[in-house]
Amino acid sequence: MRHQLSFTCEGDTLAATLDEAPGSTGLLIVSGGNEIRSGAHRGMAMLAARIAEAGYPVFRFDRRGIGDSEGANGGFESSGPDIAAAVAAFREAAPQVARIVAFGNCDAGSALLLHQPLALDALILANPWTYDGEQADSTDEPALPPASAIRARYWSRLKDPASLLRLIKGEIDFRKLLRGLSALKQAPQPAVTDSLAYRLDSTLAELLCPVTILLAIGDRTAQAFIESCGPSLAYIEKNPCTIRIERLASTSHSFAGDDADWLAAQILTALAA
Template identity: 70%
Template sequence: MRHRLNFDCDGAALAASLDEAPGTTGLLIVSGGNEIRAGAHRGMATLAQRVAAAGFPVFRFDRRGIGDSEGENGGFATSGRDIAAAIEAFRRAAPQITRVVAFGNCDAASALLLHPPLALDALILANPWTYEGDVEERGGPALPPAAAIRARYLSRLKDPKSLLRLFKGEIDLRKLFRGLAALKAPVPPAAPDSLAARIDGAIAGLATPATILLATGDRTAQAFVENCPSALNRIPVERLVSPSHSFAGNDGEWLAERILAVLAA
């Protein structure tokens, strides 16, 4: 059964939803961007329903200034208190739970990394956001990372239709070679105070067990791989061949299966 409730965060009333289940391990869903707790196309509400049906209670919430919650929206960079208050509210609402696993996609994954210590037993981090600024400020990544552009060039060069256009002179060779030459330049290391460097450092010092989920065709995931390559050697990574940033459609089945595996561990 699903219940609506409110909890306090620094004097603001935050709205939440609890999908009840008897399990002692619970899932806390942290919304990314400025999404409400239901998620894009109600994706997080659907995920919560499925996880609860498998026996694990699920708690979702709107952070301050979002959806039905009071207060000022400070973005993911200031959401540490919201997450901490949600964990406490979850434990009060489902007193049988002894273990809390948090899931966050995009800048919600970044928020879970940037605001320790949080009273969590495991993390599931999907497509962590490493671009400077909030998702809404940028309107999403303006360009794919260099690795993705390289892959696109290579795929086009292997495509018979693209090769035919090349032989017909329909492709500007000077522009093509300039682009390929520019992509050979090494990627400079992130500045020490950049978001990418902070995310990489947070993963290096992470004491909580974590799993990273990446949609390989998603620009945000591609940027994470390029900006934080060493992180991939520290934490288990599972990849889905998909461009869907929010694991829409059938990709939601893959996402739910990975989350349930962590909850059941």
């Protein structure tokens, strides 16, 4: 059964939804960008119903200044108190829950890392946002993918006779081509110590709780995360620890359509661990 409820965070009233289930492990869904708790095209609401049907209670909420919640929207970098208050409200609304796993896509995943320590038992981070100076959005992506992704894309096209034929026939937009080729000159740069990518990477290295990282490898935000945190990811994959990395051959930033089955399966695996 689904219930609407509210809780307070630093004097503001926040709106939340609980999908009831008997399990002692619960899922906290943290929304990314300025997305309301139901998600784009009700994606998070449908995910919550699916997870609850499998026996795990699910708690979703609108952070301050979003959707039905009061207060000012300070973005994901100031959402630590919202998440902490949601964890406490979840435990109060579902007292049988002894273990809480939090899921966040895009900058919601970044927020779950940035605001550690939180009273959570495990994290599921999907396509974490690593761009500095930009506000993540639930549907929009950065104007260009990272240079490494562009290099791979154009190299594959240069080897494709059909693409060369389209170029000769004038069927390719030269402005887009030149824009993409300009990115090939960009050498990968190590993350500077005050950058978002560096802070996320540093937190990952120090976390003690289990973490699952989900990456849609055709998604620009995921590509940027892979480029920024590449050495750490390579080390993790060669030296299994408390961090699990799962990759999906998809361009869907929010795991829409058929990708929703894969996302739900990964979340259920983390909940059952």
